[in-house]
Amino acid sequence: MSGLLRICTAGSVDDGKSTLIGRLLYDSRGVYEDQVRSVQAASHNRGAGPIDFSLFTDGLRAEREQGITIDVAYRYFATARRKFILADTPGHEQYTRNMATGASTSDVAILLVDARHGIREQTRRHARIAQLLGIASFVLAVNKMDLVDFDRGAFEQCRDEFAKLVEGATVHAIPISALDGDNVIVASERTPWFRGPGLLPYLETVDVAGRAERAAFRLPVQLVLRPTHDFRGYAGRIASGTIRPGDRLTAWPSGVSTRVARIATWDGDLDRASAGMSVTLVLEDEIDVSRGDVLATDVIEVGRRFSADVVWMDERPLNPGRPYLLKHTTRVVAAELDQPLALNDIGRVAVTTASPLVFDSYADNRSTGSFVLIDPATNFTAGAGMIAEALPEETSDAAYLSGAERIARAARAATSDAEAVEAVRRLVEEILR
Known part of the structure; x- marks a missing residue:
């Protein structure tokens, strides 16, 4: 199978996501010799044995000090059969926004599960986010099988529970040991009961092309x-x-x-x-x-109101009475949302824009069904949204005008560009007080 495959890892903290990617890169010769020497030296200093594979992706000082992933780490490598972009995402709940960022462009999600603990709450949360972001192909990597003596029952329990969690999606479950390399590149002799392809062979052949x-x-x-x-x-x-x-x-x-x-x-x-x-x-x-x-080439939604699932990324909570800038494809408009959200929250909200947008649902089209929200006061990317469905327009005789509508009316009433800019500036300052 040729072409580019975008992959993200997900799962609970300490399930071995960074170690798995490091092992995958190392065994497939996707890292340079100087990187290997640097990681070997860092591993020796930390007393982590000959080589700590997680250090191939965890590059921030805070990540190495705490032994966790904080930011999204992207790695690029290729085999004779395919090119890959790997996004190593954090497992901690407080970094959910970073996980959503890494998953938003991925074709396949690798969900790691510690064979000793099974499916945990953060695993469920990441699986939900991945499905929300349109990922329909999952690899369930049941990791640390060496710590349960490669027990087939433990693997099958995780596999069956996860299949119910992402019902309707394609799931390929693999028993692995990221630390020892079992079933990462080649089949492991310690899992004679597992007949499926290992991780890399599966990723080289999985078919996700053609959807767009x-x-x-x-x-x-x-x-x-x-x-x-x-x-x-x-x-x-x-x-x-x-x-x-x-x-x-x-x-x-x-x-x-x-x-x-x-x-x-x-x-x-x-x-x-x-x-x-x-x-x-x-x-x-x-x-x-x-x-x-x-x-x-066919009919598409055009309107000012729609419902959307929003991942909130700003430490400043979403304020329903406050206007935001909404960037959708190549258009930027003012918008308001009707529900409050806090950092890392994911919720269904109703969005009202100052001018009509041309959109699809995210389930039908990732590009025309997604948007980002920008705080106009700080220019910070405050949230990311996936459009669920169009909503009926509110009646024009409604007594309440949203901030976005007030801004739009002020701009339309101006007689010149300069006057419009000044009117909008004054109105935004008034609303943000």
């Missing part, structure tokens, strides 16, 4: 290109689906339809373009399309 290409075509417009008077193109990165010259598409939110005349790139025109490619579409008709619009 099979989805409906979506291209959020990033830039309108007009280098000469006879060329107008709409540039962006294809979020999902495929497109060919002659295909009919619609520009949203306007709803005007036309056909694709050309697919232009720096290297020349293409006969076909698919998800992940950055292209410029030239349309047969000159229609009004600008940055933030979405070109799609």
Whole structure:
């Protein structure tokens, strides 16, 4: 199986996530010799034996002092069959936001479980977050099997319990010892009862490709290109689906339809373009399309209200009466949320934006169904959201106007850009007091 596979590890603290990734990198020769020498020296200083595999990913001083993972560590390696990006995420509950960050772009999640303790609460929490983020393929790595004498019953109990936890997802369970390397790269002689592939062989062959290409075509417009008077193109990165010259598409939110005349790139025109490619579409008709619009081949949601699952990442709690900036694809709008959330909370909220967005549910499309929330006072990324469904618009005669609506009205009432900027600045200062 060729192509790039994005992987994240998850699970409770001290289940051996960093050790497993270190062992995987070391045995697959995904680390340089100077890194190996550095880790061997650090391992000797810590009295951790010949080599502490967790040090290949835990690079922060606080991580090495405490023996835990705090930040997301990304590692890149390749075998003859596939390229990989590994995200080692923290297991502590207080770093849930970092785990969500690492899982948000992953195709497969490796959930580690200590064979002695079984499925713990943080394992359940991480499995829920991974599913919430759209991951449908799991590897259940039942680790530290050497400490239970490679007991088949302990492995099968963990496997069966986890399968119920992520019902509907694909699960491949493997009994491993990250410290000793059992079933990480090659089959272990200490698990003759296990007939499935080891961790690396499975990751080399797991099929996760095609999901984005099979989805409906979506291209959020990033830039309108007009280098000469006879060329107008709409540039962006294809979020999902495929497109060919002659295909009919619609520009949203306007709803005007036309056909694709050309697919232009720096290297020349293409006969076909698919998800992940950055292209410029030239349309047969000159229609009004600008940055933030979405070109799609079928109907897509357009609205100002939707429900979403939000992971809150800011130490300052979510304030329902306070406006935030919402970045969705290539558009940034003011927005308000109706429920309070604290750091590392995950909750379903209703979102109201100052102007309509063009979106899908996150279950249908990761790109057009996700957004980030930014605190306008600090520019801090306060939260990440996954859209669940569109909500009906509130009636225009509602007595209460949200902060986002007040900001939008003030901007629309201005007679110039400078006046709009000043009106919005004064209103934001008033709301944030």
